[in-house]
Amino acid sequence: MMIKYTLALTGLIWYTLVSLSACRQHLLRRPVPASELTTLTVPFEGLAFVATGRNWKATLLTFTQPIELNIEYTNTGFIVFQDSPAGIIEGPGKLCLNSGNNHFFYDAWLQNQEFTSPETIDIRSPKTVNPDSSLNQQRIVFTIDEWSNIVSVNEENHLFFEEEVFLLPLAGVYRAQEYNPLSAFNVQPGSCVSIPLNAQFNEGDQHILAKAGPLKDRFDNLVADGTVVTFIYDDGQYIYRTETALINGFALTEIPFDPGNNYQLYAQVHSTHSITIQLNLKS
Amino acid sequence: MRILFWLFIALFIIYLAVLASSMKKSVEKPIFLRIDEVANHHETTIDICVNSVYAPTPAELENLKSDYSNLWAHLNHFYATNDLIAGKEYYTERWFKQHGRYQTEMKKNLVTRKDLFHELNIENWSRDGLLCTAIDRHVTIEYTLPDQQKVIDTMSVAIVLLYQGDHWRIDAMQVLQES
Numbered sequence: 001m002m003i004k005y006t007l008a009l010t011g012l013i014w015y016t017l018v019s020l021s022a023c024r025q026h027l028l029r030r031p032v033p034a035s036e037l038t039t040l041t042v043p044f045e046g047l048a049f050v051a052t053g054r055n056w057k058a059t060l061l062t063f064t065q066p067i068e069l070n071i072e073y074t075n076t077g078f079i080v081f082q083d084s085p086a087g088i089i090e091g092p093g094k095l096c097l098n099s100g101n102n103h104f105f106y107d108a109w110l111q112n113q114e115f116t117s118p119e120t121i122d123i124r125s126p127k128t129v130n131p132d133s134s135l136n137q138q139r140i141v142f143t144i145d146e147w148s149n150i151v152s153v154n155e156e157n158h159l160f161f162e163e164e165v166f167l168l169p170l171a172g173v174y175r176a177q178e179y180n181p182l183s184a185f186n187v188q189p190g191s192c193v194s195i196p197l198n199a200q201f202n203e204g205d206q207h208i209l210a211k212a213g214p215l216k217d218r219f220d221n222l223v224a225d226g227t228v229v230t231f232i233y234d235d236g237q238y239i240y241r242t243e244t245a246l247i248n249g250f251a252l253t254e255i256p257f258d259p260g261n262n263y264q265l266y267a268q269v270h271s272t273h274s275i276t277i278q279l280n281l282k283s
Numbered sequence: 284m285r286i287l288f289w290l291f292i293a294l295f296i297i298y299l300a301v302l303a304s305s306m307k308k309s310v311e312k313p314i315f316l317r318i319d320e321v322a323n324h325h326e327t328t329i330d331i332c333v334n335s336v337y338a339p340t341p342a343e344l345e346n347l348k349s350d351y352s353n354l355w356a357h358l359n360h361f362y363a364t365n366d367l368i369a370g371k372e373y374y375t376e377r378w379f380k381q382h383g384r385y386q387t388e389m390k391k392n393l394v395t396r397k398d399l400f401h402e403l404n405i406e407n408w409s410r411d412g413l414l415c416t417a418i419d420r421h422v423t424i425e426y427t428l429p430d431q432q433k434v435i436d437t438m439s440v441a442i443v444l445l446y447q448g449d450h451w452r453i454d455a456m457q458v459l460q461e462s
Contacts (some may be wrong), residue, residue, distance in 0.1 A: 059392070059393070061362070061392070061394055063362075063456075063458055064358060064361060064362060064382065064456075065361055065362060065365055065367075065382055065385060066362070066363075066365050066392050067385045068387050084384060084385060086381075086384040086385065088385075089456055089458070090457070090458065091438075091440075091457075091458030092436065092438065092458065094394065096393055096394065098393065098429075103393060103428070103429045103430070105394075105428065109460065121443075123409060123413075123414050125409040125410040125411045125413070125414070126410055126411055127411070138336075138337065138409060138410045140407045140409060140414060140416065142416060142443060142455070144443070144454075144455040146381075147381055148377060148378050148381045148454070148455045148456065149455065149456065149457050150441050150442075150443060150455045150456065150457040151457075159406075159416070159418075159441045159457065160406050160407050160416045160441075162335075162336060162407050
């Protein structure tokens with residue numbers, strides 16, 4: 001009987017002690033920041049708190065991600081500091097201090113220390129322009145800092161800027177931003193507007209060398225390499241057709257020549273035709 | 284001689300077996316075979332207003348809406364767990380690199396959040412459909428604190444989205460500080 005009472009009493013004491021210790025945990029006071037915490041500049045070197053206890057953990061909840069912070073205890077409480085010098089997405093955040101089941105939150109606007117060099121992003125659309133259709137290009141500009149925050153693009157505090165630009169009709173590859181290869185865009189040459197054509201008889205191998213070119217678009221750009229030029233000629237009996245690719249503005253083809261026949265030759269690119277030339281020994 | 288030959292063959296087979304077993308198997312499935320649990324369990328309301336010079340087609344808008352919802356699912360997951368990898372399909376390389384600087388071991392955060400409402404105002408839409416800038420007004424976010432207390436916050440967020448791969452991805456953001 002005595003043993004039973006002793007056991008019950010021990011249990012009661014143990015339960016009371018555990019309850020008291022739990023109550024003690026709940027009674028932890030909210031740490032008091034040494035300075036006001038409405039705005040917090042990241043990375044910060046040290047935030048002092050007046051607090052009791054030695055089992056604190058600190059987390060900074062930025063708008064996008066939680067960042068673990070370090071704690072150094074002092075005589076009056078602790079100092080919270082950040083290891084990494086990196087910045088964050090600016091915005092509303094919470095500094096969370098917790099010890100056991102005690103959680104304390106401090107709402108603050110989080111901002112970065114001065115960023116070094118904001119980057120202007122200049123996006124062009126379309127990336128390839130052909131003067132046959134339009135030389136207009138859409139330009140969208142925005143500026144971001146090195147931590148992916150959008151920064152005002154102009155003094156009016158606009159975040160985005162858009163305009164329609166009219167490109168020079170000079171074929172080539174250009175860059176919207178000189179040092180950014182990703183900003184490259186192309187101005188292609190357009191279709192040819194006329195086809196100069198001439199032919200020369202080569203007595204040695206009894207062939208006629210026909211040459212079309214230089215083929216240029218309406219802005220004087222050489223038409224793109226690989227454009228198919230069709231040479232069409234007839235000897236009075238049959239019509240022959242030969243295709244060749246344009247290189248550096250010129251297309252060449254050889255036509256077998258029978259001195260007894262008269263030939264008519266012209267060149268064609270899509271719907272553009274050259275003049276028709278007569279090929280015979282006299283000419 | 285024959286024994287030496289078979290011994291050599293056996294050694295070669297053992298070498299191949301050891302080589303094969305030491306090779307690391309890729310456990311990551313290709314994107315089209317993966318099931319995005321985080322995005323699948325997410326629900327929100329997104330109203331879209333088009334203020335841009337070039338307007339997206341209805342199909343493009345539907346795609347944007349779906350990707351934007353998935354993006355917020357992953358942003359919430361990231362906020363709660365610091366798990367950057369799960370949402371990598373919705374982040375551009377720049378965003379991923381930036382946020383990777385604070386990568387620590389993944390753990391459940393004390394605070395979780397849900398996005399309840401968005402009013403996505405498209406400010407610029409590129410002609411090729413690869414860039415979208417927008418201001419998301421009245422973003423309503425519900426935070427759940429460790430004591431299950433819920434706090435609702437409303438704000439406006441400027442956002443730059445780039446269409447890369449199969450998704451719209453977040454490239455940059457600014458939470459607008461409103462008076």
